[in-house]
Amino acid sequence: xxxxxxxxxxxxxxxxxxxxxxxxxxxxxxxxxxxxxxxxxxxxxxxxxxxxxxxxxxxxxxxxxxxxxxxxxxxxxxxxxxxxxxxxxxxxxxxxxxxxxxxxxxxxxxxxxxxxxxxxxxxxxxxxxxxxxxxxxxxxxxxxxxxxxxxxxxxxxxxxxxxxxxxxxxxxxxxxxxxxxxxxxxxxxxxxxxxxxxxxxxxxxxxxxxxxxxxxxxxxxxxxxxxxxxxxxxxxxxxxxxxxxxxxxxxxxxxxxxxxxxxxxxxxxxxxxxxxxxxxxxxxxxxxxxxxxx
Numbered sequence: 001x002x003x004x005x006x007x008x009x010x011x012x013x014x015x016x017x018x019x020x021x022x023x024x025x026x027x028x029x030x031x032x033x034x035x036x037x038x039x040x041x042x043x044x045x046x047x048x049x050x051x052x053x054x055x056x057x058x059x060x061x062x063x064x065x066x067x068x069x070x071x072x073x074x075x076x077x078x079x080x081x082x083x084x085x086x087x088x089x090x091x092x093x094x095x096x097x098x099x100x101x102x103x104x105x106x107x108x109x110x111x112x113x114x115x116x117x118x119x120x121x122x123x124x125x126x127x128x129x130x131x132x133x134x135x136x137x138x139x140x141x142x143x144x145x146x147x148x149x150x151x152x153x154x155x156x157x158x159x160x161x162x163x164x165x166x167x168x169x170x171x172x173x174x175x176x177x178x179x180x181x182x183x184x185x186x187x188x189x190x191x192x193x194x195x196x197x198x199x200x201x202x203x204x205x206x207x208x209x210x211x212x213x214x215x216x217x218x219x220x221x222x223x224x225x226x227x228x229x230x231x232x233x234x235x236x237x238x239x240x241x242x243x244x245x246x247x248x249x250x251x252x253x254x255x256x257x258x259x260x261x262x263x264x265x266x267x268x269x270x271x272x273x274x275x276x277x278x279x280x281x282x283x284x285x286x287x288x289x290x291x292x293x294x
Contacts, residue, residue, distance in 0.1 A: 006057030008202060009050070009098075010034065011041055011089060016161035017062045017103065020195035026203070032056070036063060041085030044092075051092040058099045058202045061089045061140075064133070068107070069255040071128040078132045086136030090143040099205070100144055101198055106154035106186060106214075108134040111259025116218075118265045119152070119210040127256035137210070149201055150210040151194075151269075154262055155224075158191035159291040164221070165284070168228045172238050182222035182246035186262040187214040190283035200273045207272050212264035215280040222246045224280075231285055235292050 006029060012018040013033025022033040032054060039050055041063045051059065064082055065071060071078040086102055093100040107130035108123040125131045140148045157163035165188075171178045197213040219227075225244050232238045249260065270277065278286075 006030075006202075007032070007054065008058045008060060009054050009056040010060045010062060011039060012036070012061070012063035013038075015062060015064070015066075016158035016163060017156065017191045017194060019160050020158055020191040021060060021062060021198060024192065024195045024199060026199050029199070029202070039063075041088055042080045044088040047088045048092045048095065051096050051098065055096055056098050058101065059089060059093050060101045060103070060198055060202065061086055062103050063089075064103065066129070068127065068129045068258070071132065072255040075128045075132070078128050079135065082129070082132035083135035083139060087139035087143065090140045090148065093148075094143050099147065099149070099202070100140060101149040101151060101201060102137065102140045103194075103198075104137050104150055104152040105130065105133045106152060106262035106264055107259060108137070108152065109259055109262055111184075111261040113261060116263040116265035117212070119212055119268060126259060129256060146209050149208055151198060151201065152210070152212050152264060153189050153194050154186045154214050154264055155188040156191055156194065157188060157287070159287060159294060164188075164224065165228055165287065168225050169232060169237065172229055172232070172242055175242060177243045177245060178225065179245040179247050179252070180222045180225040181249055181252050182220050183248050184258055184260050184262075185218050185220050186259075187216070187218055187264065188224050188280040188284065189214045190278070190280075190287050192287070193278055193283055197269070197273060197275055200275050204273070211269040211272065212266050213269050213273075214264050214266055214277075215283045216266075216277040217279045217281070218263045219280065227281055227284060228288075231281075231288050235288055237288065237292055
């Protein structure tokens with residue numbers, strides 16, 4: 001079965017990225033999406049059995065433990081999903097001869113850089129979430145080598161699940177003031193943008209190794225929150241405007257330390273995929289329009 005006419009299997013199919021992947025299946029592909037209740041990636045035998053039965057040409061591993069702060073209290077669970085789970089998927093792919101696309105994160109970096117992080121920059125995660133995602137990358141590479149695709153992204157959001165955009169919309173309705181960190185910089189990425197890039201990569205067997213994909217334009221969490229409120233007010237999704245107070249990271253202590261700068265260099269992947277990127281503000285507008293129509 002050729003990649004162009006292939007069958008894809010999506011893990012984490014009920015998460016925000018998994019749902020976008022299932023909604024964005026391009027012509028020529030048949031995709032089967034499995035949520036954790038149907039396919040728990042921490043169960044090696046179950047993963048092997050499903051892949052042996054489905055015989056996919058490509059497996060997109062979107063299953064992840066993404067609760068950054070909770071991971072500090074549940075490191076074993078985070079490792080089981082993000083590291084061992086990725087290894088289980090990679091081993092099953094190796095057995096059936098499937099390509100694997102492993103979704104990873106900007107949090108594998110420490111944020112000490114003064115320029116966007118390239119795929120070949122040395123990772124140095126600050127917290128359990130980043131460490132377990134990096135361990136997952138390494139398991140995939142150990143088992144599948146450069147044939148696998150590691151695709152790192154940042155600040156993912158969608159109209160489903162738990163994410164910064166949906167949290168801000170809720171807080172704008174519930175509170176008279178919202179405080180947001182202003183000294184952490186990254187790139188918000190709509191899960192649909194990432195899903196589109198993943199499907200292009202799935203259709204291109206020559207794309208392999210470590211890649212980065214985000215929407216375009218760095219910003220801070222504070223400026224992102226300001227944009228969310230402005231766009232939502234424009235669409236009539238909020239009944240009032242509330243003040244947003246900027247905070248420094250040390251004024252908002254969290255269980256997990258976050259990188260102060262986690263912008264990813266997407267140059268290599270843009271060239272490989274020949275896919276234009278949207279500015280994050282444009283993506284935010286499209287996502288909120290979808291949410292308003294839902």
